[in-house]
């Protein structure tokens with residue numbers, strides 16, 4: 361192994377981790393989303409109304425279910441080793457719809473949740489948003 365790499369790895373392993381208390385992490389995450397969205401936070405998410413729910417179900421099955429689970433309860437096949445785990449999409453009442461759409465577009469930094477902006481078309485993003493709305 362490269363002589364520089366080993367000490368760097370040791371350093372990385374010992375460096376302080378971000379707060380792990382799930383409630384504190386959650387509060388910080390919600391605060392960050394509120395700050396990102398400003399007044400849009402608790403306004404209706406544009407375009408979700410009238411988006412194609414059936415298409416959204418297909419998008420969900422292809423792009424989300426592996427992590428969030430077929431039932432959207434957070435228990436997908438790939439979820440077991442994820443820290444933090446994929447969210448239960450049937451819960452999360454502290455997150456507004458605009459907040460959810462922001463997470464879907466931009467991802468959740470430092471977690472396995474990818475941003476889908478640019479990976480899915482806007483039509484598909486809105487459709488999956490409409491499908492999630494129907495779950496609540």
Ligand code: HEC
Pocket residue numbers: 389419420423424425426427428442444445446447448449451452455460461463464468471472473474476488
């Ligand atoms: C590779 C795994 C993975 C995939 C694929 C994935 N997610 Fe996630 N998702 C996560 C994880 C992990 C979190 C938790 C992030 C956190 O705690 O900050 C999350 C969080 C979310 C949240 C926030 C919910 C909340 O209450 O905090 C939404 C909404 C969401 N995902 C929707 C989706 C949608 C829609 C798709 C498909 C288009 C998708 N995710 C695909 C792993 C994934």
